Amino acid sequence: MDKLRSIAVAVLVTIALFGAVSQAAAEEYYKGKTITIVVPHGPGGGADRVSRLLAEYLPKHLPGSPRVVLRYMLGGQSLVASNWFYNSAPKDGTVIMTGSGVVAVNSLVKTQGVEYDTRDFPVIMAFPVGVITYANGGKVPSATEFFDRSKDLIYGGNPMPWTNTIHFELAKEVLGFEVANSIHGYDTGTGRTAFLSGEIDMTVEGVAHYAGSIMPLAEKGEVTPLWQSGITGESGKLERLSMISDVPTVREFYVQQFGKEPEGETEKVLNIFEWYSAYIRTFNKPIYLPPGAEDILAHLDEGVASMMSDPDFQAASEKILLGAQIYTGESAKKVRADILANSEEAIPWLRNWLSSEYGVKINE
Structure with a gap:
């Protein structure tokens, strides 16, 4: 028993000394x-x-x-x-x-x-960093009206292959909607300004920027949130961001609009979209x-x-x-x-x- 106790003490001393040495080495290094x-x-x-x-x-x-x-x-x-x-x-x-x-x-x-x-x-x-797609509330009063009104909308976002515009154009592939025009030439700041001035009708933006300047407008009905990217959660699957937990992911938006899960080529593209979102957003x-x-x-x-x-x-x-x-x-x-x-x-x-x-x- 004494021998085992001595071994245990020796191990603890060694661990403590190693930690001290590691700390000292790291401190000396930088x-x-x-x-x-x-x-x-x-x-x-x-x-x-x-x-x-x-x-x-x-x-x-x-x-x-x-x-x-x-x-x-x-x-x-x-x-x-x-x-x-x-x-x-x-x-x-x-x-x-x-x-x-x-x-x-x-x-x-x-x-x-x-x-x-x-x-x-x-x-x-x-x-x-997750993103959210939103539209002018005057032109799209609710998400359920989006498909009826999308052909009259102008999207504005970053040049390709910037990630927010990839997010939007992939969502178009999955959801099957069309817009009047897609302008790929804004940075984050000028895109938000263009949206607020009415130059464009919908855009994609990081959730932190959305929460700071756009969410208050959504609460007044002046902006309609449509869908979000989601973030990889502990389950390993895309989950809604807690700050915008009432906004669906693209898959959820699809099911809400069409009443069923996508199939065939649409399902394939959605899987690619979700893989892309998991990697690029996480x-x-x-x-x-x-x-x-x-x-x-x-x-x-x-x-x-x-x-x-x-x-x-x-x-x-x-x-x-x-x-x-x-x-x-x-x-x-x-x-x-x-x-x-x-x-x-x-x-x-x-x-x-x-x-x-x-x-x-x-x-x-």
């Missing part, structure tokens, strides 16, 4: 250093908001308290930043990148000019290390875990996520791997659809 967060889009967007959040809170929790700064690298619909990060970023943990939906889409379908594959980026954490704002920097995760995980338990960080992140779950560490890697394991049919279909229907140039 002490006096600066971490640069590469942001592939301009100030004011979702990637910028997430990057600023990390710049504020990560130094408080990462051992060694490194300085964190942002570096905006714009151009080529995120290709300038993503290609540089893949090919040239230091692999010592001093440079990380905030991804985005279009960063992921470009990688998945290999649009012209892509030199990277996001599946090679070690993921530190991932911020899910990993909408991932935080990456460059390829080959996997060992650096050991220096970051403890700080990220500490940050996640910080009530101030939780409150600040909630304004962006609105109830969605942040994935970190092993859970982030597992969710990404699980979703990508079911991509065999979806990626070739999306490549062909974007190229043939919308002229998106694809690498051969």
Whole structure:
């Protein structure tokens, strides 16, 4: 018994010493250093908001308290930043990148000019961001009237292959409606302005932006919410976002309108749409290390875990996520791997659809 007790004490001492050594090693590694967060889009967007959040809170929790700064690298619909990060970023943990939906889409379908594959980026954490499709309440008083009125509506959104417009055009494929015109030329800010001015009649927007400026109009009946992307839940399936829990997913909207589940080719396209939504929305704002920097995760995980338990960080992140779950560490890697394991049919279909229907140039 004494021998077993001695072994147990020795193991506990070893674990404690290892933890202390690990803490000291992590602190020594980042002490006096600066971490640069590469942001592939301009100030004011979702990637910028997430990057600023990390710049504020990560130094408080990462051992060694490194300085964190942002570096905006714009151009080529995120290709300038993503290609540089893949090919040239230091692999010592001093440079990380905030991804985005279009960063992921470009990688998945290999649009012209892509030199990277996001599946090679070690993921530190991932911020899910859902989207909602809504219409002018004066022209579409209720969702049940949408199909009768859609041909008179003008959609406005981002250029292809930005994710909000892919979401809208895929929904058209599934639901089988037509609109008077689809304008693919707005950014998030100008698209919202165009909607509010009556220049366009419907659009797709991130839920955080919707909650801030559009939801009050919906409560007055001036805007009609139609459908949402959903977010991958603990069940592994798309679930409604809690902030807009009264708004159906595309599958639910289909069943509400037609009284049955889709079949045949429609079901196939819907499955692809749901796979796309699961991946792009769940990993909408991932935080990456460059390829080959996997060992650096050991220096970051403890700080990220500490940050996640910080009530101030939780409150600040909630304004962006609105109830969605942040994935970190092993859970982030597992969710990404699980979703990508079911991509065999979806990626070739999306490549062909974007190229043939919308002229998106694809690498051969």
